[in-house]
Amino acid sequence: xxxxxNWKLCTILLILPCSFLIAFTHYPAVQALLNSFWNNASSxxxxxxxxxxxxxxxxxxxxxxxxxxxxTFYAIGTIPIAIILAIVMALLVNSRLPATALxxxxxxxxxxxPMVAVANIWLFFYAPGIGLTSQILxxxxxxxxxxxxxxxxxxxxxxxxxIWKEAGLFMIFYLAALQSVPQHLKDAAKLEGAGSIxxxxxxxxxxxxxxxxxxxxxxxxxxxxxxxxxxxMTRGGPNNSSALLLYYIFDVTFGHRDFAYGxxxxxxxxxxxxxxxTVQFWFLDRKAHYQ
Amino acid sequence: MRMMFKRILASVVGASxxxxxxxxxxxxxxxxxxxxxxxxxxxxxxxxxNAWAQKNPQHTVKAIxxxxxxxxxxxxxxxxxxxxxxxxxxxxxxxxxxxIEEDVIQPISDIAKSxxxxxxxxxxxxxxxxxxxxxxxTYSIPFQRSTPIFYYNVEAFxxxxxxxxxxxxxxxxxxxxxxxxxxxxxxxxxxxxxxxIPSLGLxxxxxxxxxxxxxGDVLSTETGTxxxxxxxxxxxxxxxxxxxxxxxxxxxxxxxxxxxxxxFLEGQTASIWTSTGNLxxxxxxxxxxxxxxxxxxxxxxxxxxxxxxxxxFKGISEEEQEAALDFVRFMxxxxxxxxWSIATGYVAPRADAWETPEMKSYSANLPQALVALDQLPYxxxxxATFQRSKVTQFLVDAIEGVVAGDADPKEALKDxxxxxxxxxxxxx
Numbered sequence: 057x058x059x060x061x062n063w064k065l066c067t068i069l070l071i072l073p074c075s076f077l078i079a080f081t082h083y084p085a086v087q088a089l090l091n092s093f094w095n096n097a098s099s100x101x102x103x104x105x106x107x108x109x110x111x112x113x114x115x116x117x118x119x120x121x122x123x124x125x126x127x128t129f130y131a132i133g134t135i136p137i138a139i140i141l142a143i144v145m146a147l148l149v150n151s152r153l154p155a156t157a158l159x160x161x162x163x164x165x166x167x168x169x170p171m172v173a174v175a176n177i178w179l180f181f182y183a184p185g186i187g188l189t190s191q192i193l194x195x196x197x198x199x200x201x202x203x204x205x206x207x208x209x210x211x212x213x214x215x216x217x218x219i220w221k222e223a224g225l226f227m228i229f230y231l232a233a234l235q236s237v238p239q240h241l242k243d244a245a246k247l248e249g250a251g252s253i254x255x256x257x258x259x260x261x262x263x264x265x266x267x268x269x270x271x272x273x274x275x276x277x278x279x280x281x282x283x284x285x286x287x288x289m290t291r292g293g294p295n296n297s298s299a300l301l302l303y304y305i306f307d308v309t310f311g312h313r314d315f316a317y318g319x320x321x322x323x324x325x326x327x328x329x330x331x332x333x334t335v336q337f338w339f340l341d342r343k344a345h346y347q
Numbered sequence: 348m349r350m351m352f353k354r355i356l357a358s359v360v361g362a363s364x365x366x367x368x369x370x371x372x373x374x375x376x377x378x379x380x381x382x383x384x385x386x387x388x389x390x391x392x393x394x395x396x397n398a399w400a401q402k403n404p405q406h407t408v409k410a411i412x413x414x415x416x417x418x419x420x421x422x423x424x425x426x427x428x429x430x431x432x433x434x435x436x437x438x439x440x441x442x443x444x445x446x447i448e449e450d451v452i453q454p455i456s457d458i459a460k461s462x463x464x465x466x467x468x469x470x471x472x473x474x475x476x477x478x479x480x481x482x483x484x485t486y487s488i489p490f491q492r493s494t495p496i497f498y499y500n501v502e503a504f505x506x507x508x509x510x511x512x513x514x515x516x517x518x519x520x521x522x523x524x525x526x527x528x529x530x531x532x533x534x535x536x537x538x539x540x541x542x543x544i545p546s547l548g549l550x551x552x553x554x555x556x557x558x559x560x561x562x563g564d565v566l567s568t569e570t571g572t573x574x575x576x577x578x579x580x581x582x583x584x585x586x587x588x589x590x591x592x593x594x595x596x597x598x599x600x601x602x603x604x605x606x607x608x609x610x611f612l613e614g615q616t617a618s619i620w621t622s623t624g625n626l627x628x629x630x631x632x633x634x635x636x637x638x639x640x641x642x643x644x645x646x647x648x649x650x651x652x653x654x655x656x657x658x659x660f661k662g663i664s665e666e667e668q669e670a671a672l673d674f675v676r677f678m679x680x681x682x683x684x685x686x687w688s689i690a691t692g693y694v695a696p697r698a699d700a701w702e703t704p705e706m707k708s709y710s711a712n713l714p715q716a717l718v719a720l721d722q723l724p725y726x727x728x729x730x731a732t733f734q735r736s737k738v739t740q741f742l743v744d745a746i747e748g749v750v751a752g753d754a755d756p757k758e759a760l761k762d763x764x765x766x767x768x769x770x771x772x773x774x775x
Contacts, residue, residue, distance in 0.1 A: 072648075077531025092750035098448055165384040182597060183606050185615040197534040205547060207752035291548055294601040295744050310421055313445070 085326055091319035103316070110320040120321070122296050126211055130300060131279040134217045134222075137188065138275055139268065143224030147256070149227065150234045160231075167224040175288035178217045179204075182289070204290050207297040214298050217285045222278055226271045227331045233267040234260065269340045276332060280325070301325050353501025359413035365729055374670035378425075379436040381419035381655060383491075383610055384624035386691040397685065400678045406670045416655065417549070420445070420683040423660075427451040432660040435671045437490050440478045440656045441731035444571040447481060448733055454657045458672050467676055476695045477569065478728040479656060487656035488679055489696035491624065491687065494650040494726045495554055498611060498629060499618035499645060501636040503528055503539070507617075514618075514640040518587050521643040525596025528617040534716055543616040543639050546588060546750045550604030552742050553653055554620055558584035561649025566730040566742070572774045574732055575740055578763035583645060585756040592750070599749035621652065623719035630713060637714045641722050648725040652691065664675050684704050685709075694719045696722040730769075733774045742764045 092110050096220040097103035108319060114120060145163045149156050181188045182203040202214040212347040237260055245255050286292060291305060292299030299307075305325065308316030378396065382388040389412050391578045413419035424435045424445075432451060433658045440602060446452045459468060468485055475489040501511040501576060515521040525541025532538050538567040545551050556566050564580035567573060575581070591597035604621070611619045612632050620642060626697040629637065657675045659668065684700035689709045695701055701710070701720070712718050732738050745763040746752035 179606075181608075183601075183603075186610055186613050187604065194532075194534075194536060194538075197536065199536045200598075202600035202751075204603065205751050210751075215372055285522070293743070294747035295754070297752070307740075311417070312426075312734065312740070313424070313449070314737065338570065 061113070070206040075314055088319045088322040088326070091316060092323050094316060094317045096314060110316055113317065114320050114324065119296055119299075120304070123299045123301055126297070126299055127280065127301045130211060130215055130218075131276065133212070134218050134279050135272060137215075137314060138219045138223045138226060141223040142230050142271065143261075143264070145223065145227040146230035146234055149231060163227050167222045167228075169221075171221065171282060171284035172216065172288055174221050175285040176283070178213075178220075179289055182213060188274060197264055202339040207294050210290050210294060210298040214290065217289070218278070221282070221285075222275065226275070229267050229271055230264065233264050237263050265340075272340065273333070273336055276336065277329075279330060301328075372662070373405045373407075374667040374669065376406060376435060377383065377433040378408055378410045378674070378676075379423050379433045379438075380410060380411045381413055381416045381437060383655070384493075384622055384691065384693075385628040386624060387627075388491075388691060391687060391690040393677055395683050396674075397649070398683075399674055402677070403670070403673065404589065406674075408674060412660055424449060424451065427662070430662070433663055434663050434667045435657060435659050435674060437655040438658055440475075440487065440488075440492070440652070440654060441488070441729050441735055443478065443481060443486055444731060444733045445715040445735055446488065446658060450633060451525045451660055451662075452486060452663045454457055454486045455659055455672070456485040457742050458659065458668055463567055463600050467570035470699060471679075471697045472723060474723045474726055475652060475694075477730075478615060478731060479654070480569070483573070483743050487658050487674055490655055490657050490679060491582045491691070491693045492652060492654040492656075492696045493622045493624045493693050494652055495557060495620055495642060495648075496623050496719050496722065497618060497641065498625075498637060498639050500611070500614070500676075500760075501638050503617035503635075511636075511638060514638070515533075515643040516641070516689050518643055518645050522590060522594055522596055525591060525618075526594055529595055537595075537598070539614055540598050542618045542619045542620070543597060543602060543610060544588065544591070545602050545607050546746055547601040548601050549739060551601075551746055552653055552739055552752075553729055555581075555584055555588075555742070556727075556744055557649055558587060558645065559649075560651065560725070560727045561642070561644030562646055565727050567728075569728075569731050570769050574738055574742075574764070574767035574771060576745065576767060577760045580645070583754055585746065586761065587645070588746075588750050589620070589756070601747055614704055622692075623716075623772070624691050624693045626653070626713075626716060626719075627690060628692075629757060630715075635748045637716045641718065641725070644725075648722065650722050650726040651729045652726045653729050654722075678740075688716070692719075694723070732771055734770050737756075738770055749767075 093105060093107055094103045095106050095110070128186045145159075149160050149163065153159075169177075184190055184200050184202045184205070189203070193200055201209065204210055241259055241263075245259055250258070264282055278300055280300070283300055283306065286298055286300060287306070290298045292303050301321070302325065305318055305321045306320060308314050356721050380388075380392055386692055392410050396408050396578070400406070400408050411433070412424045419436065420438050420442050421440060423433055424455035427449070428451075438446070443687060456468065459465065470490055475492045477489040479485050479489065497514060499511075499514055502513075504511040508517060508523075509524055516522045521542065528539070529537055530539040546554070553685070559566055559578070559580045561579035562583050564578050566575055566581070568575075572775075576702050592599040607619050607621050608625045608629055610616050612629065612634075614635075626639075642650050657678065659671045659675065663671070679697070681697065681700040681703050682705075684695040684697060685706045687701065687705045688695040689705060695706065700706060730739060730742065741763040745754070745759040749756050
């Protein structure tokens with residue numbers, strides 16, 4: 057029995073989600089764009105329309121160049137490693153090895169913790185001399201490494217924390233996808249004489265492509281969105297070596313209280329993310345095999 | 348029906364008049380405060396605010412712990428911008444110019460007009476009052492003030508063959524003694540460093556200010572429009588920090604403020620440079636003999652003052668103003684200042700607090716508490732200008748670039764100075 061679609065009801069029911077979307081996504085974005093054309097109000101004078109002057113300051117900002125380089129390196133570092141780690145963990149957990157329940161729990165535990173708690177745990181791990189990693193390194197006779205206080209290493213330390221936190225979440229997605237791979241495909245491959253490595257690379261991984269696209273988009277969003285660990289552990293330092301774009305926006309807007317420049321940076325970030333999302337969906341979507 | 352309506356209207360009007368009449372003297376105070384050191388600060392503040400609330404039953408006060416100094420400032424400013432400022436808050440003394448520029452505070456000297464109020468304002472140490480004044484008015488009142496001091500492990504000194512009664516007074520002595528105090532294990536890795544000076548973030552900039560003062564210069568002045576980064580004193584201070592690491596007296600790279608006391612207590616360093624506000628924490632947790640002294644200085648003793656003051660916000664009612672002033676006077680009375688100082692180690696900012704019997708017996712039992720007070724004449728205000736957060740970041744970047752990276756000190760300071768001048772020239 058076909059029910060006729062009641063257009064009036066649909067429209068009314070969709071107005072509520074649409075208004076949320078406009079209120080919390082489109083309106084702030086447009087407002088940020090408008091704010092970026094004005095300068096800051098202060099107690100001595102109201103804010104003035106200054107056109108593109110904020111964008112000129114943006115182009116001349118060398119701290120921004122450092123921040124963008126950091127963000128790029130951070131994204132390139134965390135996304136592939138987190139994905140590969142998630143696939144490996146999912147394959148492990150889905151196998152017939154003993155204690156898979158314990159493995160599942162321990163791989164997923166970091167994801168359940170709030171990022172601020174994770175950051176504090178890793179602050180203890182990283183503390184030079186008294187932290188856990190220093191103690192482990194000293195057992196092997198290796199000199200302690202200053203993870204958070206060295207301009208060359210601080211960004212990598214932040215990347216490790218991020219990968220540790222999010223790989224568990226991606227593992228869950230891959231686990232679900234693995235369990236929906238039809239058994240008859242694997243059996244057919246075994247009959248043809250394929251070893252398990254061959255099965256993984258030629259059958260399972262291609263079928264995981266849709267999940268990989270989803271996970272990659274999520275990882276990209278997280279690479280830009282998760283900055284709690286930077287706020288807690290290094291505050292972008294030393295000397296801006298671990299500052300990411302969203303952390304820079306936070307620091308400029310709420311630390312320096314430079315709301316106009318913060319709006320300008322926000323517009324930049326929205327543009328960057330929009331371009332990347334378009335590229336990801338267009339490029340990866342063409343190669344996916346959906347069942 | 349109309350009679351009913353008239354009666355209801357009359358009773359409603361009557362009730363609201365009565366409510367207004369009883370609340371004309373009552374005020375609800377919101378009090379934001381930060382915690383910047385390892386100390387039972389929250390419990391002590393609550394004890395003090397409850398004591399005031401008991402003496403003033405017509406008012407209510409809600410003490411709200413708002414995180415560290417930067418977070419508390421952020422919360423207070425955000426609330427003020429939203430039109431609901433806290434009536435009173437403890438914020439960094441150096442936030443003065445930011446708060447004035449955002450026009451959210453009122454000078455306490457404008458509210459405190461009676462002769463007893465004026466006497467109260469003049470009873471504080473001048474060393475802590477210099478950074479409360481701007482354009483002839485007093486904007487804030489000292490509450491949790493400190494200078495950093497040099498804590499050292501007496502047993503470590505004896506092990507290294509050094510006399511615990513003569514801690515280092517100059518930078519050269521610090522380097523020499525630091526090298527002797529450093530202990531390595533059989534693999535050649537250091538298990539205990541000679542000293543530990545936090546160099547990262549705002550805390551690193553604070554201690555750096557003390558180094559500059561000990562070389563005879565300052566980082567900023569009372570105008571709020573001058574930043575002095577590219578000076579010989581600052582250059583020498585950066586070189587001293589590098590020298591400590593290069594000669595093996597201090598761990599290389601950036602050093603965090605937060606776990607410095609813990610590193611001292613765990614024997615990972617033989618001495619630390621940190622706030623006197625950590626005194627109570629170290630006293631109750633050290634399982635070795637320890638002592639304190641002035642910070643080793645370049646050309647003589649020097650230190651920065653730091654810590655938080657009471658501010659009263661604008662946009663609050665008359666009753667709230669009066670209640671807030673009364674609250675601040677209570678919290679900074681000699682007895683309250685003594686309780687606060689004993690619980691934390693912060694320097695009581697007024698002379699009569701040190702004369703109370705509690706403080707006298709406390710300082711007899713723990714003479715280390717007097718060192719920060721004795722250092723006060725050699726201390727100068729912490730770095731503060733308009734757009735403080737932005738301008739301090741230039742200094743922080745320069746220090747971090749040199750200590751945690753391989754930036755050239757002279758270039759880093761010059762770069763910071765140029766950027767600071769760009770920002771501050773607008774205000775001159």
